Amino acid sequence: MSELRAEGVANKSRGQWNSTFGFVMAAAGSAIGLGNLWKFPYLAGKNGGGAFVILYLSLIVIVGFCLVLAEMSVGRKGQSDAYGSFKKINEKCGFIGMIGVVTSFIILSYYSVIGGWILKYIGSYFAGGISGGESSNYFVSLISSPLEPLVYHLGFMMITALIVLGGVEKGIERASKFMMPTLFILLIFVGIRSVTLPGATEGIKFFLKPDFSKITMGTFIAALGQVFFSLSLGMGVMVTYGSYLKKDGNMPKDSLTIPFIDTIIAMLAGFAILPAVFALGFEPGQGPGLMFVTLPAVFDKMPWGNFFGGMFFILVFFAAVTSSISLLETSVSLVVDQFKLNRVKAVILLATVAFILGVPSSLANGILGETMIFGKNFFDLMCFLTDNILLPVGGLLLCLFVGYIWGPEEALKEITNNNKLKFKLGKLWIFGIRYIAPVMLGIVIFNCLK
Numbered sequence: 001m002s003e004l005r006a007e008g009v010a011n012k013s014r015g016q017w018n019s020t021f022g023f024v025m026a027a028a029g030s031a032i033g034l035g036n037l038w039k040f041p042y043l044a045g046k047n048g049g050g051a052f053v054i055l056y057l058s059l060i061v062i063v064g065f066c067l068v069l070a071e072m073s074v075g076r077k078g079q080s081d082a083y084g085s086f087k088k089i090n091e092k093c094g095f096i097g098m099i100g101v102v103t104s105f106i107i108l109s110y111y112s113v114i115g116g117w118i119l120k121y122i123g124s125y126f127a128g129g130i131s132g133g134e135s136s137n138y139f140v141s142l143i144s145s146p147l148e149p150l151v152y153h154l155g156f157m158m159i160t161a162l163i164v165l166g167g168v169e170k171g172i173e174r175a176s177k178f179m180m181p182t183l184f185i186l187l188i189f190v191g192i193r194s195v196t197l198p199g200a201t202e203g204i205k206f207f208l209k210p211d212f213s214k215i216t217m218g219t220f221i222a223a224l225g226q227v228f229f230s231l232s233l234g235m236g237v238m239v240t241y242g243s244y245l246k247k248d249g250n251m252p253k254d255s256l257t258i259p260f261i262d263t264i265i266a267m268l269a270g271f272a273i274l275p276a277v278f279a280l281g282f283e284p285g286q287g288p289g290l291m292f293v294t295l296p297a298v299f300d301k302m303p304w305g306n307f308f309g310g311m312f313f314i315l316v317f318f319a320a321v322t323s324s325i326s327l328l329e330t331s332v333s334l335v336v337d338q339f340k341l342n343r344v345k346a347v348i349l350l351a352t353v354a355f356i357l358g359v360p361s362s363l364a365n366g367i368l369g370e371t372m373i374f375g376k377n378f379f380d381l382m383c384f385l386t387d388n389i390l391l392p393v394g395g396l397l398l399c400l401f402v403g404y405i406w407g408p409e410e411a412l413k414e415i416t417n418n419n420k421l422k423f424k425l426g427k428l429w430i431f432g433i434r435y436i437a438p439v440m441l442g443i444v445i446f447n448c449l450k
Contacts, residue, residue: 017168020249022173022177023244023245025173025177026322027326029322029325031230031231032261032322033319035230036230036262036266038114041269041274041291049210050207052215053267055215059440062432062436062440063224063440063441065256066436067233070433071239071398072239072241072254073242073402074411075244075245076242076245078243081101081333082100082236083338084097084334086401089406097236099234099393099394100235100239104235104236104330105330105350106382106385106386106390107235107327108328109354109355111327113149113358115153115160115317115324118156118313118320119152119156120148122313122317125309126310128306129309130299130300132298135300138296143365144365144366149366150359160321160324164332172326179318183315186312186318187269187272190312194272195275197302200276201275202279204274207275220443221448224392224441228395230266234395234398235391237329240326241326248417252416272312273290277294280301328350362379364377389445392444396438399438400438403438
């Protein structure tokens with residue numbers, strides 16, 4: 001009994017979610033970020049539209065749900081940071097959680113650079129908008145500047161740090177409760193305008209009508225990578241957020257709700273972007289430049305374009321911040337739990353280091369553009385390292401840990417609160433975590449390294 005009291009005091013001291021709604025909004029906010037509003041539409045545009053969408057939705061169901069629930073169960077069982085949670089369950093496996101923490105920290109460093117670009121675009125739309133004919137030059141001029149993107153990178157990191165300083169309940173949960181519903185409303189608003197443009201029908205058909213001849217191994221890898229990036233899997237985020245859950249929570253329900261909300265937002269983003277792109281005669285397969293080059297040109301041709309452009313980049317900012325706070329919190333949780341540093345010092349230290357690590361990513365598009373490492377500039381190298389190596393490796397190790405070391409039966413005890421909750425998908429989840437997800441991740445890793 002004394003041990004249970006001690007655990008309860010410890011949990012309270014490190015923070016807990018105040019409500020299920022707050023947790024779901026925070027976890028969904030972590031999942032809903034640039035992966036949904038930036039990567040998903042351009043990946044769909046590059047990979048055959050509807051064919052990519054169907055493949056992505058299938059992988060969300062098969063892999064996403066399995067791994068979200070697995071990460072949450074590890075976190076709630078361990079009641080610690082990602083490293084500490086894995087280590088508490090098995091003394092030799094803390095390194096799995098550490099890989100996730102390192103991955104999330106690297107992602108934060110360059111994610112904040114992109115977040116800074118978004119801040120610049122919001123300011124530009126409030127100042128009068130961006131000329132469609134100059135949208136490409138505008139973007140290139142911004143990212144190649146040595147100083148301006150660093151200033152916005154610093155501003156975005158400071159906003160992230162200020163929210164995380166408030167802690168789990170007063171900072172992350174409170175911000176997510178406001179930002180996520182606002183994001184949803186703004187996205188519907190922009191989406192309605194997009195699909196009602198003359199000529200938008202072709203974009204809707206492209207997005208929804210599958211061309212299965214477009215599906216290749218590259219499409220599969222892109223879709224699975226998008227599932228990981230979008231749901232914050234393999235980053236230690238869901239383990240960390242799961243560690244703040246109360247023991248009587250309904251994890252199966254939450255682990256279905258989070259991918260569901262994430263998928264809804266991704267689909268809404270597709271409807272908000274691709275029909276407008278088609279309606280105004282632009283190419284959907286523009287790649288990463290779709291949001292920063294093509295869309296400003298689209299908004300410039302659209303009635304009330306400056307207004308809708310400003311609204312769009314505000315909602316992208318909300319999505320980016322709800323993800324960046326989860327990335328920073330994952331590292332902060334580790335430093336607070338393992339090194340006993342207070343939250344304020346941990347946030348300031350880690351935000352500063354992440355900002356410094358992001359500097360070469362920012363300069364990689366300008367004065368460091370000729371500096372190549374393994375044939376890639378620093379920004380592209382960091383993206384490749386996280387997206388193609390660390391995330392799938394972390395996911396594979398998670399599957400092996402839950403499926404064969406901790407054991408799915410033990411995990412199910414945590415998931416069902418010692419069989420107090422009914423989990424009808426239990427056997428299917430075990431099969432997925434032991435066989436389906438590891439095979440898929442193994443294929444991705446093999447194809448990335450060969």
